[in-house]
Amino acid sequence: STCAVAALSSPPTSFTSERVTSGITASVQPSAFLGTKISVCKGASVLSRAVSASISRQPLVAPIRAQGVAAPADTKAPTTTKKTDTKSTVIITGASSGLGLATAKVLADSGEWHVIMACRDFLKAERAARAVGMPKDSYTVIHCDLSSLNSVKQFVDNVRQSGRPLDVLVCNAAVYLPTAKEPRYTADGFELSVGTNHLGHFLLANMLMEDIQHKENDTNRRVIIVGSITGNTNTIAGNVPPKANLGDLRGLAGGLDGVRSSVMIVGGEFDGAKAYKDSKVCNMLTMQEMHRRFHEKTGVTFASLYPGCIATTGLFREHYQLFRTLFPPFQKYITKGYVSEEEAGKRLAQVVSDPTLNKSGVYWSWNNQSNSFENELSQEASDAEKAKKLWEISEKLVNLS
Ligand code: LMG
Ligand code: NDP
Ligand code: PMR
Numbered sequence: 001s002t003c004a005v006a007a008l009s010s011p012p013t014s015f016t017s018e019r020v021t022s023g024i025t026a027s028v029q030p031s032a033f034l035g036t037k038i039s040v041c042k043g044a045s046v047l048s049r050a051v052s053a054s055i056s057r058q059p060l061v062a063p064i065r066a067q068g069v070a071a072p073a074d075t076k077a078p079t080t081t082k083k084t085d086t087k088s089t090v091i092i093t094g095a096s097s098g099l100g101l102a103t104a105k106v107l108a109d110s111g112e113w114h115v116i117m118a119c120r121d122f123l124k125a126e127r128a129a130r131a132v133g134m135p136k137d138s139y140t141v142i143h144c145d146l147s148s149l150n151s152v153k154q155f156v157d158n159v160r161q162s163g164r165p166l167d168v169l170v171c172n173a174a175v176y177l178p179t180a181k182e183p184r185y186t187a188d189g190f191e192l193s194v195g196t197n198h199l200g201h202f203l204l205a206n207m208l209m210e211d212i213q214h215k216e217n218d219t220n221r222r223v224i225i226v227g228s229i230t231g232n233t234n235t236i237a238g239n240v241p242p243k244a245n246l247g248d249l250r251g252l253a254g255g256l257d258g259v260r261s262s263v264m265i266v267g268g269e270f271d272g273a274k275a276y277k278d279s280k281v282c283n284m285l286t287m288q289e290m291h292r293r294f295h296e297k298t299g300v301t302f303a304s305l306y307p308g309c310i311a312t313t314g315l316f317r318e319h320y321q322l323f324r325t326l327f328p329p330f331q332k333y334i335t336k337g338y339v340s341e342e343e344a345g346k347r348l349a350q351v352v353s354d355p356t357l358n359k360s361g362v363y364w365s366w367n368n369q370s371n372s373f374e375n376e377l378s379q380e381a382s383d384a385e386k387a388k389k390l391w392e393i394s395e396k397l398v399n400l401s
Contacts, residue, residue, distance in 0.1 A: 087111075087112060087113055087114045088112060088113055088114070088167040088168070088220065088353075089113070089114045089115075089116060089164045089165065089166050089167050089168075090107060090113050090114070090115055090116065090167060090168040090169070090170060090352055091115075091116040091118050091159065091166065091168070091169045091170065091208070092104050092115060092116070092117060092118065092170045092172055093118040093119075093144060093146060093170065093171055093172050093173040093201065093204070094118070094119065094146075094172045094173025094174065095115065095117035095118065095119055095125060095128075095129075095172070096117065096119040096120075096121060096124045096125035096128045097124075097128060097313065097314045098310060098313030098314050098315060098341060099172060099226065099307060099310055099313065099341065099344050099345060099348060100117075100170070100172040100173065101128050101129075101132060101341075101345075102341040102342055102344060102345025102346075102348075103170065103172070103344075103345045103348040103349050103352070104117060104129070104134065104139065104345075105132045105133075105134055105345060106345045106346055106349040107349050107352060107353065108129075108134040108135060108138035108139055109134070109135070109138075110349075110353070111138075112353070113138070113352075113353065114138060114139065114140070114164065115134070115138060115139040115140075116139070116140050116141075116142055116159065116162075116164070117129065117139055117140070117141045117142070118142055118144035118155060118173075118204075119141060119142075119143065119144060120143070120144065120145040120146070120147075120151075120173075122141055122143050125141045126141050129141070140162065142155060142158050142159060142162070143155065143158075144204075145187075146173055146196045146197075146200030146201060146204070147175075147186040147187060147192060147195055147196045147200060148186060148187035148188065148200075149186075149187070149188050149199075149200070149203055149398055149399070150187065151187075152200055152203050152204050152207070153203075153207070155204070156204070156207045156208060156211075159208070159211070160211065165211075166208060166211045166212050167212070167220060167221050167222070168212075168220070168221065168222045168223070168224065168352050168353075169204070169205060169208050169212065169222075169223045169224070170224045170226070170348065170352060171201040171204065171205060171223070171224065171225040171226060171283070172226045172348070173196070173197070173200075173201075174193075174196065174197045174226070174276070174279070174280075174315065175192060175193055175196050175197065175276075176193070176272070176273075176276045176315050176316065176318065176319075177192065177193055177272035177273075177275070177276070177318055178272050178273045178276070178316075178318060178319050178323075179272065179318050179319060179320060180270075180272040180318070182270065183258055183263040183270040183272075183275075185257070185258075186199070186200070189255070189257045190255065190256045190257065190397070191256040191257075191258070191263035191264070191270070191275060193272065193275040193276050193278075193279050194252070194256060194265060194275055194278060194279045194282065195256065196279075197276070197279035197280070197282070197283065198279045198282035198283060198286070198394070199394060199397055199398055201225065201283070201286075202282075202286060202394045202398060203398040203400065205223055205225070205286070205290065206395075206398075206400055208223075209223070209290075209294060209298070209300070212298075212300055213294070213297075213298040213299075213300060220353070220355070220358070221298075221299065221300045221301065222300065222301040222302070222303065222351075222352065222358075223287075223290060223300060223301075223302050223303075224287075224302075224303050224304070224305070224348070224351050224352065225283045225284070225286060225287045225302075225303075225304050226283065226304065226305060226307070226348070227280050227283050227284040227287070227304040227305060227306055227363060227381075228277075228280040228306050229306045229309075229337075229365075230244070230276075230277050230280065231244045231277045231278070231279075231280030231281040231283075231284060231378075231381060232244075232284075232306075232377055232378040232381055233245075233378045233379075233380065234376065234377070234378040234379070235378075236335075237309075237335075237337070238277075238378060242271050242273050242274035242277070243274070243277070244274065244277035244278050244280065244281045244378075244380070244381075245266050245274075245278070245380065246265045246266055246278055246281055246282070246380060246386060246390070247265065247266030247267065248266075249265055249266075249386070249389055249390060249393055250262070250266070250267050251263065251264045251265045251266060251267045251268075252265045252390070252393050252394075252397070253393050255397060256397075258270075263275070264278070265278050265282075266278070281378075281380060281381050282390060282394075283304065284304050284363060284377055284381045284382075285381060285383070285386060285387040285390050286387070286390070286391070286394075287302050287303065287304040287361075287363075288302075288304075288361055288382065288384070288387050289384075289387040289388060289390070289391045290302045291360050291361035292361075292384070292387075293391075295360045295361065300360075301358050301359070301360040302360050302361060303351050303357070303359075303360065303361075303362050303363075303364060304362075304363045304364070305347065305348065305351055305363065305364040305365065306363070306364075306365045306375065307339065307344040307347045307348055307366070308337060308338070308339030308343065308344055308347065308366060309331045309335070309337040309338050309339060310338075310339055310340070310341055310344045311327045311328040311330075311331045311332075311338055312328055312340075312341065313341060336368070339366075343370065347364075347366055347370075347372070350372060351364055357372060359374070362374050363375050363376075363377050363381075
């Protein structure tokens, strides 16, 4: 593809895997690359092909210059204020593949945005950005592992050190463990899906509120949390078992650790598909609770969305091969819910930057003509009391209260 060619035509000249700050370690892990190759090669989209082509044609130890955050001011050019241009700054978590990468690409190409790619795999993110041809000075990769609260805090420190005033935060990263028989855990001992998709983002968004609202004289400050149709039981997709259901949040209140409490929010046995859908309900509730708590006071816009079924992304990397083969045609020809990564990226980019999509508290969706509309959430995903309870428990779990 042209993207891949563009990326490959400007090979870097030296191998500089700088350790820019203590928060960033660009280490080379062959197994990570193999995993990457397998997962992205399955996708049929241009973006996926660009990334996989780039990865398979590059040597394993690729010349990557880790452009993490600003180096300490005393060792390099002064970097406390990088705002040498009029670009706005957006942080996108999980920008190393799928929807996050596609969105980063659209915003970077617009020339109006500097994208901070908040990613757990530094080299993968850097390579992905190059593979899709994001202009060199349009992005910065900063390490962030959402499955570790310490890493999230470290990330926030690094963002602050970079000196870029923050306009928009996009909470996009997610893991989906549909085939796991046993639960997996975050560094802090929470079940991995809810721990990463909800609690990691909950801490991140809370901490960054301070930075976003301190930017003055700008009406385009937003916090966006990616939701999904599968968490909404008012849809067909949301009724495919196992269904999302948070119940009275007893498992979450107990810490989701599988020792003192269940690993499932509602209690009971581990179910990876359900945990993912539950985490999406948490994402949508959190967006609304943030809207209620902060919108009037700060002017920040809060939004969630269902971008369409992007059946080719890495989200399904752990699903059975049969599923991964059948799912895209099923969505394309039967449900007609399929969208390409590129189209989904345009949609999320609209929620980031379109001046007409600045209403707060909205869950956006798109119709078959790709026109956006305010969609309705399920009863549970719009339950204000549950949102408040979820907020209070989550605050305790991430040590904010
Ligand atoms: C659960 O199983 C697992 O238990 C859980 O562990 C986790 O993996 C979870 O979400 C992930 O999946 C769910 C799945 C197993 O089973 C089902 O989806 C059963 C659904 C029951 C509800 C039935 C609804 C009606 C179905 C009608 C058929 C569809 C056509 C109508 C659509 C109309 C819409 C307007 O699934 C698997 O993991 C097995 C792997 C195969 C997955 C296949 C999914 C894609 C299907 C592609 C089929 C292609 C064509 C078939 C269509 C038939 C046409 C009539
Ligand atoms: P991908 O797997 O392609 O992207 C997920 C991203 O999250 C990857 O960049 C991944 O990093 C990153 N990530 C995972 N775990 C962590 C972690 N611990 N710390 C930091 N980053 C992490 O999936 P999608 O693009 O499909 O998913 C993006 C969002 O879209 C998710 O919120 C998902 O719920 C949502 N969504 C997806 C739909 C779909 O049909 N695909 C439909 C509706 C919503 P890495 O590259 O290192 O693996
Ligand atoms: Mg679903 C009717 C429309 C529709 C839509 C828009 C989706 C989206 N799905 C629909 C229908 C169905 N799905 C039907 C009828 C079935 C039964 C055959 C079905 C099955 C199914 C499975 C097994 N669908 C799935 C799975 C998954 O493993 C995915 C999932 O639940 O991940 C949590 C998934 C999805 N279907 C979607 C979307 C968007 C997903 C994936 C991801 C997500 O919600 O983030």
